[in-house]
Amino acid sequence: xxxxxPGFTTRSVHEGRGFSGPTGAVMPPLYLTxxxxxxxxxxxxxxRSGNPNFRLLERSVASLEGATFATCFASGVSAITAVxxxxxxxxxxxxxxxxxxxxxxxxxxxxxxxxxRVVYADLTDPGNWDLIHRHRPALVWLESxxxxxxxxxxxxxxxxxxxxxxxxxxxxxxxxxxxxxxxLQLGATLSLSSTTKYINGHSDCLGGIVATxxxxxQDRMLFAQKALGLQPSPFxxxxxxxxxxxxxxxxxxxxxxxxxxAQWLEGREEVRQVSYPFLPSHPQHALARRQMRGGSxxxxxxxxxxxxxxxxxARSLKYFTLAExxxxxxxxxxxxxxxTHAAVPAEVRRQVGIADGLxxxxxxxxxxxxxRTDLERALTKVRG
Ligand SMILES: *Cc1c(COP(=O)(O)O)cnc(C)c1O
Numbered sequence: 001x002x003x004x005x006p007g008f009t010t011r012s013v014h015e016g017r018g019f020s021g022p023t024g025a026v027m028p029p030l031y032l033t034x035x036x037x038x039x040x041x042x043x044x045x046x047x048r049s050g051n052p053n054f055r056l057l058e059r060s061v062a063s064l065e066g067a068t069f070a071t072c073f074a075s076g077v078s079a080i081t082a083v084x085x086x087x088x089x090x091x092x093x094x095x096x097x098x099x100x101x102x103x104x105x106x107x108x109x110x111x112x113x114x115x116x117r118v119v120y121a122d123l124t125d126p127g128n129w130d131l132i133h134r135h136r137p138a139l140v141w142l143e144s145x146x147x148x149x150x151x152x153x154x155x156x157x158x159x160x161x162x163x164x165x166x167x168x169x170x171x172x173x174x175x176x177x178x179x180x181x182x183x184l185q186l187g188a189t190l191s192l193s194s195t196t197k198y199i200n201g202h203s204d205c206l207g208g209i210v211a212t213x214x215x216x217x218q219d220r221m222l223f224a225q226k227a228l229g230l231q232p233s234p235f236x237x238x239x240x241x242x243x244x245x246x247x248x249x250x251x252x253x254x255x256x257x258x259x260x261x262a263q264w265l266e267g268r269e270e271v272r273q274v275s276y277p278f279l280p281s282h283p284q285h286a287l288a289r290r291q292m293r294g295g296s297x298x299x300x301x302x303x304x305x306x307x308x309x310x311x312x313x314a315r316s317l318k319y320f321t322l323a324e325x326x327x328x329x330x331x332x333x334x335x336x337x338x339x340t341h342a343a344v345p346a347e348v349r350r351q352v353g354i355a356d357g358l359x360x361x362x363x364x365x366x367x368x369x370x371x372r373t374d375l376e377r378a379l380t381k382v383r384g
Pocket of ligand 1: 075076077078100102143147172174175194195196197206207208
């Protein structure tokens with residue numbers, strides 16, 4: 001009789017122990033070495049193609065994603081590069097139109113030069129899933145919830161259609177984290193995360209990871225890690241292993257704080273619209289409740305005002321630092337049109353619904369009342 005699978009939090013605390021060797025160290029050592037003696041039992045050769053600290057992170061995240069394999073990279077963008085580098089000239093990617101700004105830029109400014117074509121569509125609309133049959137793309141690129149509009153895509157529904165055409169599906173799972181959402185269990189081929197965000201959770205290093213159950217895809221990811229030089233540093237992966245040990249606790253608090261603030265902001269007259277997957281007003285609310293364990297820590301609001309007023313609001317907050325990125329214990333505020341999505345042409349921004357007054361909050365784990373008071377003061381200030 002086998003033991004039942006331990007729970008998510010137990011796995012995140014205990015996975016990958018056993019690198020301590022004869023010393024009994026409870027926490028893993030940091031393997032600061034570029035190379036390894038030939039013929040060692042674990043098969044390491046050179047840190048560009050693997051290091052014990054990478055392996056520890058890869059085991060932990062694979063376990064949390066419910067995956068057989070994971071490969072870590074220097075950043076989320078490195079992970080995206082690794083996946084897209086498997087394509088050939090002439091291939092088509094079908095992508096959700098509201099992808100992360102740097103994903104769009106990579107496709108548009110880099111991979112387009114190598115003959116990879118991307119068809120963008122609003123994949124919250126099941127009417128557009130037929131594009132999978134029509135284009136038979138080499139890859140379907142999904143993100144859910146999306147950045148910054150927090151659209152929620154039906155991952156299971158889209159993966160089902162893709163399977164009919166044998167098209168692999170990649171899901172950028174950064175905004176949800178494996179605590180809230182497991183794309184592979186919903187039928188995706190690859191679950192990709194920027195570990196810079198929730199998985200590490202402390203805004204002190206960058207990283208990316210790709211989890212899969214398919215050995216062929218795992219081989220391709222390991223090849224990309226070493227052949228393209230996309231590997232992280234041992235220290236960054238060490239920090240990320242430490243960060244992910246508290247993922248479940250942090251996510252619970254991020255979700256509770258964000259829901260509390262979203263509900264409060266919805267009642268404010270200065271705010272035209274609030275978007276948060278677990279608010280009943282969210283267009284895919286029922287789907288979000290089915291697909292995710294919580295609404296995560298990101299919410300967006302559209303201020304009734306100009307881009308300048310939106311920036312003024314963001315700058316006058318005390319506990320929300322005006323900065324790119326998200327998913328750390330500290331709250332951050334971002335004005336996507338002038339920051340994360342500045343690389344997206346203005347007309348494309350307008351088409352996909354990124355208004356000038358749009359504000360994205362990454363709600364941290366602070367005391368919720370302090371965050372609410374902070375928002376209230378800044379709202380009063382822009383109104384006055
Ligand atoms: C931040 C982010 C990335 C890129 O990750 P980096 O670690 O910054 O390179 C990719 N996708 C999403 C959804 C992100 O938020």
